Amino acid sequence: MIKGxxxxxxILPEETRRWRVIEETARxxxxxxxxxxxxxxxxxxxxxxxxxIGAATDIVEKEMYTFPDRDGTSLTLRPEGTAGTVRAxxxxxxxxxxxPQKYFYIGPMFRHERPQAxxxxxxxxxxxxxxxxxxxxxxxxxxxxxxxxLSDLSxxxxxxxxxxxxxxxxxxxxxxxxxxxxxxxxxxxCDNCQRRLETNPLRVLDCKxxxxxxxxxxxxxxxxxxxxxxxxxxxxxxxxxTVLNIPFRINPRLVRGLDYYCLxxxxxxxxxxxxxxxxxxxxxYDGLVELLGGPATAAVGFAAGLERIAMxxxxxxxxxxxxxxxxxxxxxxxxxxxxxxxxxxxQAGLSAQSDYRATTLKGHLRQADRSGSRFAVLLGDDEATxxxxxxxxxxxxxxxxxxxxxxxxxxxxLIKGF
Ligand code: ATP
Ligand code: MG
Numbered sequence: 414m415i416k417g418x419x420x421x422x423x424i425l426p427e428e429t430r431r432w433r434v435i436e437e438t439a440r441x442x443x444x445x446x447x448x449x450x451x452x453x454x455x456x457x458x459x460x461x462x463x464x465x466i467g468a469a470t471d472i473v474e475k476e477m478y479t480f481p482d483r484d485g486t487s488l489t490l491r492p493e494g495t496a497g498t499v500r501a502x503x504x505x506x507x508x509x510x511x512x513p514q515k516y517f518y519i520g521p522m523f524r525h526e527r528p529q530a531x532x533x534x535x536x537x538x539x540x541x542x543x544x545x546x547x548x549x550x551x552x553x554x555x556x557x558x559x560x561x562x563l564s565d566l567s568x569x570x571x572x573x574x575x576x577x578x579x580x581x582x583x584x585x586x587x588x589x590x591x592x593x594x595x596x597x598x599x600x601x602x603c604d605n606c607q608r609r610l611e612t613n614p615l616r617v618l619d620c621k622x623x624x625x626x627x628x629x630x631x632x633x634x635x636x637x638x639x640x641x642x643x644x645x646x647x648x649x650x651x652x653x654x655t656v657l658n659i660p661f662r663i664n665p666r667l668v669r670g671l672d673y674y675c676l677x678x679x680x681x682x683x684x685x686x687x688x689x690x691x692x693x694x695x696x697x698y699d700g701l702v703e704l705l706g707g708p709a710t711a712a713v714g715f716a717a718g719l720e721r722i723a724m725x726x727x728x729x730x731x732x733x734x735x736x737x738x739x740x741x742x743x744x745x746x747x748x749x750x751x752x753x754x755x756x757x758x759x760q761a762g763l764s765a766q767s768d769y770r771a772t773t774l775k776g777h778l779r780q781a782d783r784s785g786s787r788f789a790v791l792l793g794d795d796e797a798t799x800x801x802x803x804x805x806x807x808x809x810x811x812x813x814x815x816x817x818x819x820x821x822x823x824x825x826x827l828i829k830g831f
Contacts (some may be wrong), residue, residue: 494520544710790802
């Protein structure tokens with residue numbers, strides 16, 4: 414038997430019900446905030462990700478699915494959606510159109526990680542990118558959209574953590590201070606962080622290894638080294654969140670260890686998720702469009718993990734399945750009339766099924782039960798000839814006779830009541 418790949422999951426029909434709720438809710442909130450959907454390719458040239466995500470990151474160092482195309486070009490399955498969105502923004506010269514512009518995407522991402530609960534090799538993200546304004550209110554729009562979306566799904570115990578990474582200049586001034594602190598604790602850091610000390614020191618603050626956490630407990634905070642400009646931006650974000658009644662916690666250790674990130678960084682976690690507790694994360698990346706060859710364009714966005722959301726979505730948030738009608742047709746006249754009736758019901762917008770294998774009333778009613786249909790239409794030769802059939806309420810077993818041509822209208826009226 415050929416099996417699926419480790420860390421790459423099938424989403425079976427019992428599960429897709431919850432995925433549809435999540436995706437529809439995501440689209441609804443994106444619409445409300447004026448974000449428009451973009452569909453970017455699943456694979457891109459490797460240099461796009463290497464350059465935008467940064468060479469000294471976990472993703473680029475060890476998590477990308479990279480392979481040579483037949484002509485030798487190195488390609489990579491997208492590990493995230495920002496790089497592709499920015500590439501498309503530049504390639505289609507969108508910066509020449511009026512700004513700001515707001516995009517969202519939903520789709521699969523690929524990272525070679527150790528599979529575990531909430532960590533897969535093919536997973537899905539809903540993400541947004543807001544181009545063309547540095548206004549702190551745009552940061553808040555992005556955060557609020559994520560917060561409202563997750564709250565609408567009634568996800569339990571959400572926490573918004575937020576930090577400021579300062580301007581590029583602030584960070585340049587802070588890095589030597591951080592590095593000299595980290596060097597004084599180098600002996601206590603994990604091997605990975607020893608390396609990060611050289612390549613990406615900010616990321617050390619983000620390390621989950623307990624030894625590193627303790628060692629960096631008293632590390633100097635970037636948020637206390639902010640320029641007036643960055644401080645003003647941060648304060649505006651925080652006060653606007655307060656106005657909107659969105660609770661937050663300032664976490665001075667929260668970093669996005671990439672050069673192009675600046676000012677706002679945030680993450681939403683849930684204590685219901687165990688070790689992989691981040692539901693979504695984002696921040697401002699004013700330098701990225703320019704880094705990838707476009708005109709200098711301020712930008713802010715987030716990406717949220719749909720698997721982790723699906724894990725937390727409670728049954729009561731799922732809509733009841735659409736009530737369906739089962740057509741129990743038999744006999745040489747009844748069967749063709751049944752096919753016509755199924756078609757008429759479906760064209761009227763109803764969900765209608767049958768089991769063509771069933772030849773007896775008993776067999777049909779068993780299938781009607783199994784399919785969870787609310788009603789069954791009993792349609793034999795006599796009914797087909799007389800032009801009316803028996804409608805049976807599968808719960809109450811009450812039956813009544815209705816003209817075949819009236820059935821679509823009859824069920825539409827009935828089902829609207831549910
Ligand atoms: P983590 O700290 O969990 O590795 P990350 O910083 O790598 O997260 P981002 O790149 O910011 O994550 O992606 C945003 C969101 O996408 C995460 O908060 C998470 O919900 C989800 N996510 C990231 N990697 C995976 C994965 N391998 N499997 C499932 N979901 C993931
Ligand atoms: Mg990760």
